[in-house]
Amino acid sequence: MGITIRDVAQAAGVSTATVSRALRGLPNVDEQTRLRVQRIARELDYVISPSASRLASGRTGSVAVITPHIARWFFSTVISGIESVLQSAGMDLLLMSVSNPDAQGRQPPAPRLRRRVDGVLVIAVPSSDPELRDVVDLGMPTSLIGVSMEGVPSVTIDDVLAARIATQHLVNLGHRRIGIIGGSAMTAPFTAEHDRQRGFLDVMSEAGLEVDPVLESYGHFTVAGGEQAMTALLTQRNRPTAVFAMSDEMAFGAMRALRSHGLVAGSDISLVGVDGHDMSELLDLTTVAQPVVDLGRIAAETLLAQISAGAVAASIAPCQLPTRLFVRGSTAALAR
Amino acid sequence: MGITIRDVAQAAGVSTATVSRALRGLPNVDEQTRLRVQRIARELDYVISPSASRLASGRTGSVAVITPHIARWFFSTVISGIESVLQSAGMDLLLMSVSNPDAQGRQPPAPRLRRRVDGVLVIAVPSSDPELRDVVDLGMPTSLIGVSMEGVPSVTIDDVLAARIATQHLVNLGHRRIGIIGGSAMTAPFTAEHDRQRGFLDVMSEAGLEVDPVLESYGHFTVAGGEQAMTALLTQRNRPTAVFAMSDEMAFGAMRALRSHGLVAGSDISLVGVDGHDMSELLDLTTVAQPVVDLGRIAAETLLAQISAGAVAASIAPCQLPTRLFVRGSTAALAR
């Protein structure tokens, strides 16, 4: 019921070995022969059986992408960058979400990877997550995106710097009473969250500014979390004049909180985010943007390099991409 | 370098056939034997080779998801619904984008599918697209999402109805001079775009309202397209009092256009969208929401049913999911 390599070989009057070589573009095949084989393969509408090829060669021709979220902007944008590279390379992309560990029918990622893919890309899984450890310990080519880990190639931005830029922007505008809203008070080290908190605190202390504990507000790394965190700040008797949101999505939520208090970002309270989310321009949010598509693209390229080198390259230096401040209407000089 | 089924068989003192049966949970295996085999497999850290299994069984255990976009909200949200179902079913999800036909390293989808997956899910590819035709003609289990096609199972909303609901809402608010902004003037039939346009025109004519040609504005199905289209409407001397945007993203763009003209959605011009985009609540946009995650989930379940039935089920009736109007601040009664 399916044309096999034998049918092609027979029709072309050569051996299956020659067909295999000819179709894969290996050297040591007469150009005439190759052309004939290619033509006949096309005529017969021959399609190679990936399973057979994989079994015989030991290569799977696939890469797994492991991500905690599929539908969130950052993650889907990274994935689109990855996909474009993998498609060009003729590699299959296996998408695996690792969302909540207690989800229905949920499987730990590591066992699902073995013998199934040639390499793994992991998007923003905290390096302290034991499941990430398990994946890395598989010993196959791996690249991390948005997190870094000793000995594993990674593509990130400098999150400390990104937060510094954002915070410094507020300081430069004359703000002194500056709040921060983030996902959680106790952040795991080597995560974007942790580093962004660090950058904020660094700039504040360098500027000789105190961080009022009541102006540190943490919820979830989501729109709703940002709204909640900002609401908490606004119910203080002594409100901040500016707020650093650790992500654009949190900033969006913060904007809503402002609005429901009759306030406007920019004129009443300055607000800056990090990410360069699609919607930040629309919402007129000042943000420190990261090159999200490139994050995915470069990680994929790094991974392909490891795969074709046939080695887990602990030698590949972590790659940090630049960020850029976009000043918009949500930040303004402190009225004095 | 890898434990095979033979190692397990040897250690358990049974044949490879028994191991295979025991591990796959087939009947006709003594419970004692099964337990012993399972234990030993675990002890040896045995992992089945998918390629070998696929080659021998003829099943790939994978499903391809074909999508024109990965990072856009609608598509990534559908994909997340699909993923949760496939993960529970233990199926691999192969992600393939079919973006612009002249992209770098771009491959047509159909050839990439053959012998590689057990079924295909296609998200919102116009039914007139020849590449979709090719995919369907592969004759493998297929489910369509967001589009319908004669003889192919599909999961959609009633786009005509969705547009009707949105438009009727504007009419009920007293608006009579109503504009529409969409992706293109000449829409392919059986697409969401086409049907939404239809629903709008139907309600308008039923309400005895004329659609002023200058109030039909088309650009791209994006934020930028919406902005552009709304800008065109605003430069008319006789502006509309309300506008139906064929998608929330276009409505977002429209909101920006309003803002840059010093206008506000709701108080100056009413604006309604379709989709129920994540950000619609944040932007206070009235919209007709569709259950996007369910679209993906149900399509995946339909597909799995086809696959296990071992047949291309032309018998599966197209499934239409309900929509729901969320009235927010972007629409208001016409001031008289």
Add this chain to the structure above:
DNA sequence: TTGTAAGCGTTATCAA
């Protein structure tokens, strides 16, 4: 440059 043939690790048929 080409052919021969031995795997690759399962599954499935048929006997026992």
Add this chain to the structure above:
DNA sequence: TTGATAACGCTTACAA
């Protein structure tokens, strides 16, 4: 209930 064993369709030494 279990075991032999022949596929499954390709890749890859090795030989010619």
